[in-house]
Amino acid sequence: MTIFKPLAADDRVSTKTLLHEAIPITGTIVSGTYGDFTHERNIQNFTHGMFQSVYDYPYLSSSANHIFDITFGTSPLGLTTTSQTAKKDNVYNQMAQVLSGYDKDGNIQSFDEDGNITAGGTKIDNATFLSFSRLLSKDEIKKGSFELELGVSSSISDNTFKTRVKIVDYNAQNSYKVNSPAGEYGILYATGSAGGDNILDRDSEHKITGSDGNFYWNAGLIYYQAGVAVLTSSFFMNTINGGYLVEGGVLDFDGSGTALPGTGVSFTGSLISQEISASANFLRHRMYNLQFNNTIELNSTVYFCRTKHNEFNYSSNPTYLSGSQLRVKNESTDIPISYITSIGLYSADNQLLAVGKFSEPIRKDSNIELTFRARLDY
Secondary structure, X not given: OOOOOOOOXXXXXXXXXXXXXXXXEEOOOOOOOOOOOOOOOOEEEOOOOOOEEEEOOOOOOOOOOEEEEEEEEEOOOOOOOOOOHHHHHHHHHHHHHHHOOEOOOOOEOOEEOOOOOOOOOOEEOEEEEEEEOHHHHEOEEOOOOOEEEEEOOOOOOOOOOOOEEEEEOOOHHHHOEEEEOOEEEEEEEEEEOOOOOOOEOOOOOOEEEOOOOOEEEEEEEEEOOOOEEEEEHHHHOEHHHOOOEOOOOOOOOOOOOOOOOOOOOOHHHHHHHOOHHHHHHHHHOOEEEEEEEEEEEEEEEEEEEEEOOOXXXXXXXXHHXXXXXXXXXXXXXXXXXXXXXXXXXXXXXXXXXXXXXXXXXXXXXXXXXXXXXXXXXX
């Protein structure tokens, strides 16, 4: 009587399926389009002050889901900060260790605007970090799907989002990088959106021309498996200070011009003199829309369990016999019959690993050959 049957190499096949889910994070969720910032119960700040967390509901609610964190970091070559200097340095170093790694001399590598670390180039010394929860990003963010739209009008008011720019991972599915200890990553680019076509400096050397004819300016990096977006401060500064934003009618992010209402400082000024939570508010209140597709990697192995005509025609169940006679035989000349109710997959040392149950028993006798497909998803 056959009890165990080994599976040959051609009895199993493995496949990988990528499932994608659209994740829209509207400005109302991050408080960017409410216009009223006095009651932000879905925003949590911490006593350590190193990052700010955003939830889809009031964070004290049992229904709240963590969406992402916002924090800021500066390298030794970046801005000279006067508030939370050590914490901003530690944030940058920690993120750089995980995402950029170390060079051959054991030094932490700074984030590189074009991703070509070995070739030198412009470094991201002052960075904004958006770290997305695993609940949303799943196994990774889908390449080419990231889009962050920011309002860059001159003040926070009803017209905050009249002029906007987009930050996207343009063409990342064809040009992503792999030289990160955290996995694959792409380049983030800024491009014009509603009323924002002429806001970015067209003479900047940090831009490319896309196949769609639009201009794209380097704006940061996105690490797909880690679920982290890194934005360069150059994107938030005007051209006089080496940034990408032209002056006039847009928010002056360099700390020396028009201040945001009720704050006394602008964005980069906030990075220098304000706590991380205050800088997070600056950025968050200008988020018009944030969206991407996540990726779930579904690995499957299909086992083809084949039963020949002379196999599995008897049951190993003790109740199959009654007084040394087969219960399913009325006459001695009757052929033996069994009913298959489940399939077990065993290890090489016959340890049961998985069981598949049928919705109803399957008849098996010497006139029947069957092939069952047992699929394991993981």
